[in-house]
Amino acid sequence: MTKVSFSELIPVAPLKIYAHPSCANLGTLVNDDIIHSRNNDVSEEECHALTRIGYQSESYLLDTECPRFGSGEAKAKLNESVRGKDLYILADVTNHSGEYLAFGNSTFTSPDDIFQDIKRIISACNGKPYRTTVILPYLYENRQNRRNVLESLDCATALQELSSMGVENIITFDSHDPTVQNSIPIQGFDNFTTAFQFIREISRTESDIIFDKEHLMIVSPDDGGMSRAVYYANVLGVDMGMFYKRRNYAAKENVDGKNPIIGIEFLGNSVADKDVIVVDDMIATGTSIIETAYELKKRHAKNIYIVASFGLFSEGLERFDKAYEDGVINRIYTTNLVYASDELKNKPYYTSVDLSKYISLIINTLNHDTSVNDILVPTLRIQELLADIKK
Template identity: 25%
Template sequence: MENGKKLKIFTGNSSKPLSQEICEYLDVPLGDATVTSFPDNESFVRYNENIRGMDVFLVQSTCSPANHNVMELLIMIDAAKRASAARVTAVLPFFGYSRQDRKDQPRVPITSKLVANLLVAAGANRILTMDLHAQQIQGFFDIPVDHLYASPVFFEELKSRDVQNMTIFSPDVGGMKMANAYAEVLGCPLGFVAKRRTGASTVEAMNLVGEVEGREILMIDDMTETAGTLTAAAKILKERGAKKVSAIVSHCVLNETGKERLRQGILDELITTNTVNIDIGDLPIKKLSVAPLLGEAIRRTNTDSSISSLFQIKGF
């Protein structure tokens, strides 16, 4: 890479397709590494090429199976440090355990802080991640964190759509700040759904505030796993006269419950990214690539250039 240390990109097993896209964007080969498991499921990593003195980027989303993928990344970092890499940047398109970012009940852990400590202890020099569940997680690290947003990718998609009859909704009160940013850029009215969580995978939508009757609704959220929040909100929005209900989520970590809820058709469309490798199949999902965004961030990190311009929104 011009004006930078020699760049090497490697991938764990959770992010192979995305890593290949990033390498194609940067016009560099994907690094050769063996990342596998022993019969007892212990992870094993070996770099099959020299990385001494190089700028190494390790791409790995810590999605399901989260524990295995976190451990795999830690071992990749440790192996890279022991192979004398000059700098190791952990690239986490999706940062697992991000929802456990505070003590919201007695005698529970702050697991996102624990994972941050583990990454630093393993030897990571920098973190590159996208759309953390909570902004304060950046402060859990004692190393530099570059926190990208998927919104420029979504805005590029929305440029081609008619937003004249659209209302931007947050499916819960906590997401109002993010939804408001979309509403301001798109010039759309803003609303929110008040919800009550009745279990880890069940949500009861209670009420809503905003223009709904005869309008197209676009809900904004950072991630979905069971699709409980989105489908419960979509149901009440359609009951109140919404013409169409779509949603944007940065990280689509759907389990089987979530997939089944989407198949019911309550939510007309889910727009997401490829931070998590998911098989769309017959689901009403449109997947956008964040490879150029992550690739450009990697390029600028390698050349010690500013990445602040990556937050700028073009065309609005």
């Protein structure tokens, strides 16, 4: 392995990572990968000097805690100094597995609780870090990104709060609407895509899949995810299709706050006898994804693979179990960027895509103040992967 020069190894400041309990497992994986990669970068002679300047450490995880009072109120407490450190705060706001006691009752942690903890940590640092970067794999409140009537703009407000507290960079993945960054136009905001990792995992798990337009098609379940599906289709060199729902806007009654659906239409070439990858940013209730899969089967699609960065499964797994038993879906891929229950992990149709090495690469790159353009847009890496697969 070729060693890089000593000057290239010097970071802008010693690295520290705060992994919120909602992201503890992912934080540990990221920390271990950074330790491993940095140990491989240096010779024994350079090791001591690099340890002194903060490049190497036994652990980059920040020792801190957010204890709660009996009323449910909380505070952040740092158990080590962050003065002059390049601090990265990692949190999963969708993780509902955490609990705390309030007035003797057990309460699960909500996205609001976790976001407040992030602000508490920033406040406890008291402006001492050299630089603070917040990594929210699932961007907090990104689904409330626009105002249709008299509604709050929660995502924009949250970004402005972080900016006003001194956060220089905000990092997220496959944002539901990346244009929300316009609310903080002079702050750093990077939206990384997970396309390469998904394509690589699909090629590993589906040995008989063929990445060409005669055998494969990309489908978006609605118009909102069309740009994402277009990217997949372009880099893979295959066709793309999209579903849209015709609604009765003249109806006085609605279903779950929405106008009733009077028809589902498909735009695109035939999916008959083709494998189909359904691409979306998240699986929440799963209604749209399951409807899309059944509609594709009606059109004689061969195998259906569902790809979504965030598997929230907010209404359980029963409908996915049924779709799998009916032979409608073959596999669901989501990332470990958000919490996944043990029940989900044990499903025969589920595969988790590990993004820890990707996050460690991003942190390592930024800690050296070098460009992230090559890892922000993964087109070249996908093309190299496809070339290897064809061999």
